[in-house]
Amino acid sequence: MTRRIDFYDDPAAPRATSLVPSVNVVVTNGAGEILLIRRSDNGNWALPGGAMDLGESLPDAAVRETVEETGIDVEITGLIGIFTDPRHVILYTSNGEVRQEFSVVFAARPVGGTPKTSSESTDVRWTPVPEIAALPMDRSMRMRLDHFLSAPQDIHLG
Numbered sequence: 001m002t003r004r005i006d007f008y009d010d011p012a013a014p015r016a017t018s019l020v021p022s023v024n025v026v027v028t029n030g031a032g033e034i035l036l037i038r039r040s041d042n043g044n045w046a047l048p049g050g051a052m053d054l055g056e057s058l059p060d061a062a063v064r065e066t067v068e069e070t071g072i073d074v075e076i077t078g079l080i081g082i083f084t085d086p087r088h089v090i091l092y093t094s095n096g097e098v099r100q101e102f103s104v105v106f107a108a109r110p111v112g113g114t115p116k117t118s119s120e121s122t123d124v125r126w127t128p129v130p131e132i133a134a135l136p137m138d139r140s141m142r143m144r145l146d147h148f149l150s151a152p153q154d155i156h157l158g
Helices: 058-070 139-150
Strands: 004-008 022-027 034-039 049-051 072-083 088-092 097-100 103-113 121-127
Touching (some): 022 034, 022 058, 022 139, 058 103, 103 139
Parallel strands (some): 022 103
Antiparallel strands (some): 004 088, 034 121, 088 097
């Protein structure tokens, strides 16, 4: 089974071998809950997301990755931030790739679909904000969520 291992500011971490533009998506519903997945590759909770494919835009990648991982169709409503820390690298055990962090995080709202798992998620749920702090989560994912939760609401586009 493929595993994902995150390293942050670790002198023993493997050296990055690639830089891949990727997305994460903070999807909030009318109740203010956030859509989270439990990753199948490391068991941690995370925002939906993944790598951008050739021929697509970053917002298109965000919409595609969200529906693939969660079953929820979304509309992008804003930009939350760009996370590019060279001290954060991710080892993929399936092929030995070590990626340097490069993630653009979008805000979105659901427009259809039903929560369902995929090969990349073992659980999908709308999570009340007060419950997020107790969930196991990589440091980088928690940082993205904290940034969203502490940001002024005027960062949203629509």
